[in-house]
Amino acid sequence: MNIQHLKQLFTSYFNSESQIIVRAPGRVNLIGEHTDYNDGFVLPIAIDRAIWLALRPRHDGQVHIHSLDMQPAPPSATVAQDNPTPDSVFELHSLTKGSGWLEYPKGIAYHLMKAGYELHGFDAVMTGNVPRGAGLASSAAVELAVARAFAAVSGFEWDAPKMAKIAQKAENEWVGVHCGIMDQMASAACKEGHALFLDCRSLEIQHAPLPKTVSIVILDTSTRRGLVNSAYNERRSQCEEAARWFGVKALRDVGEFTGKKMKEKRGFSEVVLKRARHIITENARVLEAVEVMKNEDVKSLGELFNASHDSLRDDFEVTNDALDIMVECAREQSSCYGARMTGAGFGGCAVALVKGGNAAEFVHAVSAAYRRRAGLEAAVYICKASEGASLMLG
Ligand code: GLA
Secondary structure, three states: OOHHHHHHHHHHHHOOOOOEEEEEEEEEEOOOOOOHHHOOEEOEEEEEEEEEEEEEEEOOOEEEEEEOOOOOOOOOOOHHHHOOOHHHEEEOOOOOOOOOOOHHHHHHHHHHHHOOOOOOEEEEEEEEOOOOOOOOOHHHHHHHHHHHHHHHHHOOOOOHHHHHHHHHHHHHHHHOOOOOOHHHHHHHHOOOOEEEEEEOOOOOEEEEEOOOOEEEEEEEOOOOOOOHHHHHHHHHHHHHHHHHHHOOOOHHHOOOOOHHHHHHOOOOOHHHHHHHHHHHHHHHHHHHHHHHHHOOOHHHHHHHHHHHHHHHHHOOOOOOHHHHHHHHHHHOOOOEEEEEEOOOOOOOEEEEEEEHHHHHHHHHHHHHHHHHHHOOOOEEEEEOOEOOOEEEEO
């Protein structure tokens, strides 16, 4: 991101200079998929793609956000100050629900105030390069960037887990999407060069250094599927049903998969059994991944990636053809230790663990193989583990 350019845009849009820049990244989850809402374990990294806001405080309780990506650019540079586009402005003390991207900032404002924070408003220009709907947590990046902006202009301390929880509330209750806590925690709390080993029950975190000999490659299938929300919610209730059967609070509390016992129980469907098997084995894979990373054992880490994808494909059934093809194309490359879908699934991205020096070659070969097999153009990029939500004066 060219920060100078963003600052210039702010100046031309608002007719004065910005004072603060905030940034919050998207994430790619290395392993631990659909485990967060089962109180389980996840291992995401923040990626080097983010949402940025250039801003300046306001003292009249209003928030003006001009998004460069979500709405057309203004017809002239000076319109906004006196005559802002109505969908990019809200009053902190008379928030009402609407529709569109502004619901994310409004939801953050509402839930910060509900949690007792006194907020000041701001003028901001917002932009980003996290692809939307690709499973890279673009919504969480917007939420955390806005939360970071409120912290900066209102003068309260940045408490990453607290902010992640508020952002999750905003998404669950204001926007109405019933996501878990992983994306918000990753965007809020990740550390450069590290994966975030997160216990989604206690929110305890450990920053796990990434093996030095590998590259992490994001493979965007360029497929996006609608109806993700209903399929996601269905998976959630199937997991809850399984937890009830086990007599535990969440599937996290089941240490070992006991399929036989579950089958014996009348009325316990094969489908719910498969969902439970994915969650229980996936939690175990995250714990193992953290251990093998300590020894830089990238071969075992790759095998865990592969097992995770197979479980998401066969038991949790959240892949699509494009994701399965992409993962096969990746695994066929000799430089690939392992590959799996990442995020909620049903389309979007896969992630591969690739031998360090071979990543550029890998990107080229997988893109070509995917084009041939799926008939689609992929976006494949090497990604760096970056820092969570951060503030730059400027
Ligand atoms: C989405 C949700 C997360 C998580 C993943 C699946 O990204 O927002 O909370 O459940 O799906 O692991």
